[in-house]
Amino acid sequence: MGKVIILPEEIRNKIAAGEVVERPVSVVKELVENSIDAGARRIVIEIINAGETLISVTDNGEGMSKDDAILALNRFATSKIKNMEDLFKIKTLGFRGEALASIASVSKMEIRTKTEKDNGVFIRVEGGNILDILPWEGSIGTSIRVKDLFYNVPARKKFLKSRTTESNLIVDFVKKIALAYPDISFQYIEDGKTKFTTLGSGKIGDVIIEVLKNINLNDLIEFENTHGDYSIWGLLSKPGKLVSIKPQDFFFVNKRWVRNLSIFQALKEGYKGRILEGYYPFAILFLNVPYDEVDVNVHPTKREVKFEKEKEIFSFIENSIKK
Ligand SMILES: Nc1ncnc2c1ncn2[C@@H]1O[C@H](COP(=O)(O)OP(=O)(O)OP(=O)(O)O)[C@@H](O)[C@H]1O
Ligand SMILES: [Mg+2]
Structure with missing residues (x-):
């Protein structure tokens, strides 16, 4: 049996769901949090055009089996909580089973993932519809590429601020999460250039030196x-x-x-x-x-x-x- 389940109705109704993906930084946040929950020690985040063209998050976490990855694209599909009791003592960053479904419905998404025991899989999704499911050979972990965010919801695209504002929101978020997880190595790449890489040494001082240059x-x-x-x-x-x-x-x-x-x-x-x-x-x-x-x-x-x-x-x- 896989790890992902669809939450029962009574729990769904208790979850604060809704606008999960307001802007590119929301996508970065959800993907990075998934990588952390998957036990990743290294997370590479790549952004092109302030996230409008590409947001890519690659981790070396536990990965997903083919069935789990397909299931995970549904709303309320999660491996992180099972029952009402869990909802009141959440230990993971995610718990609603909403993020992947929401992101996939407003973008062109590619998932590459592999667990220790399963073969790797590549899944291509457009506007929430699965177009391809193919074998994929890669190392253990998950890579999610989100292209053309909001290509099918022009109204939301119109609400985006300038590229500078959107990319500042993203870099600020990545810095914060890097500070909170000094034991994970984060690499942040913007328009092809690495902006920073944290060591994953476990020492917050090392992260501060790398990401808060004015401190x-x-x-x-x-x-x-x-x-x-x-x-x-x-x-x-x-x-x-x-x-x-x-x-x-x-x-x-x-x-x-x-x-x-x-x-x-x-x-x-x-x-x-x-x-x-x-x-x-x-x-x-x-x-x-x-x-x-x-x-x-x-x-x-x-x-x-x-x-x-x-x-x-x-x-x-x-x-x-x-x-
Ligand atoms: N990077 C990843 N590595 C391994 N498994 C993942 C990864 N991303 C997602 N998953 C699996 O897919 C499931 C669905 O992810 P999704 O982000 O939609 O929901 P969630 O993290 O459970 O809750 P939330 O909506 O609050 O983020 C996760 O519960 C997890 O099992
Ligand atoms: Mg999540």
Whole structure:
């Protein structure tokens, strides 16, 4: 039996589904998250024309069998959750079984994949319709090429911003995910040129040197704290260093990059008196909370999370920073 199943109706109705693919960066995010969930140690991301012409993500993860790869192109097809209980303690980045189906329906997609025990397969899909399924000889892992994004939905294409804006969104995302996974080597190629490659050494300092060129490691201090089931680890700017008027969102909850207002607020409270009102310190925060206390099934893009114990988390972050 394969690993992918179609989720039963009662779970489908509970999933925050919808606009998963708004713009090229959404595709990059979904594909890279799939690679991480597949246990990849190396992920190569290639973009042409800000993702409109090509988005390609290649990993050396566990791959898919032919049947799983075909099944995975359906909505609500996933190997990551099985029942309602799983939905309330999500450990993987993906869980809805939506991303591949959504991307495939608005692009021309090629999948090349191979597992340790199955023969490799090549699948060509256009606008959601499978056109070819052929044997493929390659190494273990998965490569997904998304061409001509939104070729069949001109309305969505019209909503895209300038190429510079779209490609900045992509590079910012890849940098963030590379920071969150220092043990994975990420190579980012834009219009044929490698923009950066992280080592996969497991050391966040190595990633910072490679992707955050304007940050001096000497301006940062490491901090960590635990309290019951909560733990936090991160890097903060030393007093007087690297302040900015814009909050930077390097916040990760259980290694998921999230946007969360109360984390910003807790950070500001923690810095109170040490930084001018209206300014933000530079901070990379990794917060770990029990899986069943954080709801990631809030928004279709999975960018928002809800904490069951918001107040406790808030004071935990604030106190950890004050320390
Ligand atoms: N790079 C990959 N390597 C191995 N398996 C993959 C890869 N990408 C997708 N899959 C398989 O295909 C399934 C469907 O992927 P898809 O992204 O559509 O859904 P998901 O990751 O389960 O949930 P979500 O919609 O939240 O991302 C996955 O559950 C996984 O089993
Ligand atoms: Mg996914």
